[in-house]
Amino acid sequence: MAAMSFVRWWWGLLLAFALVALVRVFLPLPFANEIIIFSIYTMGCNYLLGRIGLISFGQPAYLAVGAYAAAFYLFYFGNNPYVGILIGIAAGFLVSLAIGPLFVRLRGDYFALVNLALSVIIFYLMQKVLAGITHGDNGLWFLTNLASTPVLDLSRPDQFFIFGFLVAFVIWAFFKYLDDSIFGACCLATKLNEDKVKFLGYSSFNIRLTAFVIANTTTALAGAMYAVYLGFVSPEITSPARAADPVVVTILGGVGTLYGPLVGSIVYTGMKDVLSKVFGNWELVIGFVLVFIMLAGEKGIWGSLQPLLEKMVLRVTGKTAERGGSGQ
């Protein structure tokens, strides 16, 4: 029986990532890398929005924290990309731990606005105030600084893909585990009814803070991976025009679904590549897609596909509906 439940827990993840591996075979490498990093980036936003009910338009801020922390290390101090990524994660953890207590106290609407303001401020900070260190709009270039590392050489895009793939898999397994844990249930309960959670004796503040830190550390990890992959960081990474990216992808994929960020990233990156070549006007397309999805019922692509797929699986296996806590 243990083997059965083991298989049931992992098969969705394994299947999803087998499909992602197929993406690598059929599509060019930069596209695949972009998808991997973007989906990790979106996962943080997805967790905040889908599980804890906090919408953040300021995710680029935490992305930039991770990216710049990694970039400072790789530009000024060392040359090991792994250490750079670790430093990025640590910076994201510390920053979100520092500002989290202030932010998660806020009501949902203020939370969204304050985060957006934060991301704009970090943009100015990196572009103007710290221009002496960050080289302003020119950005930091350190691709040639990267040392080649044993086992997986992160300075080579093809090996970077394998690394990113493994990291994404671990992140997904982690978030799936969170969903099944008591903490995940607490998060959902906080989203649905905060007062009842308080009556049950849980601290909604602690739950929110933990979720906030987890989500934003994930985002910072994505930032550090961007830095290492591109070998270049500029303030553009947190510009206001890009503030909506993770939110759009989250909505596109389906809020709160486990595989939504993956599906959303693939579709979004694909659309960006194809449509912006055809129309040359990316904002127009993404704006209308976003409004359309919101008006059509905000379930997103994966959110709409999931019930259909489940029905198909049930018909094939002939089982009655019994599922663990995979997705919603």
Added chain:
Amino acid sequence: MISMQLLTSGVIFGLSLGSIFFLMTIGLSLCFGLMRIISLDQLLYYSVGAYITFSVSALLGNIWLGVLAGAIVAGASALVVERIVFRRIYDRDLPFTMITSFGVLIGGVGVIKYFWGLVPRPVGEPIVARVDILGTDIPVYRLVIVAIAALVYIGIWLFLNRTIIGKAIRAGTEDVEHVEGLGINVYRLFTITFVIAGALSGLAGGLYAPLIMVDPNMGLDVLAFVFMVVIIGGLGSIKGTLISSFLVGQVVSIGSLVYAPLAQMAPFAIMLLILLIKPTGLFGSQMLKR
């Protein structure tokens, strides 16, 4: 230290900046107060107002006509958006409206890029005269902006306190269901409020256009300041919006005189400080109905 002349011009500059912020945020604040939506697309009407000002003034040669046309077209586009999009989502929760309005904003920026291209456009200054205040040369146009904002504030105050519709809107910010119970069509109130908000944002864009370059991302450029104003003042409070927009205007203006990067950082620091003491801003209400 800063010279007296610099300080005077800085204060006037801050006042005019605050006026622009006030015109933009009053719409956001009204919409939040009455409809419980966060309408980020106000920033779109701001750009629309600026672009119409640019086109009409280039066509007719009169910038004031351009500003007027800008406000009208901005109000009209707000009406269209309200009819197509917002009408369907009034009863949804806040984050939902915020995402949707961000979609409208981004899509609208795309439309603007389609019509006017990416190149920043200059708009001539309608009043080139300067006046001497405390030994400092001050452009009259900046004073005119402050005067217009003051007029708008008085107009809004009269509208909300002296007319039936205005009183209904004020009552609606307290409790929408009671207003509905009185037999007033609240959805018509929503439309009126939204169009007023859009027209005021358009007015802000048109008035500000001569002082900056008009470019497609101008809405996104002021986004952070607009948010800081709303957060400091408290969502839904007109008095709070007035005070905080002039506060932020002065902080930006004086701050940039002391140390240039302070212009962006100082309002943010103030915002964090105020949120630390009062999580709902200076005049925001603690309760959130619906």
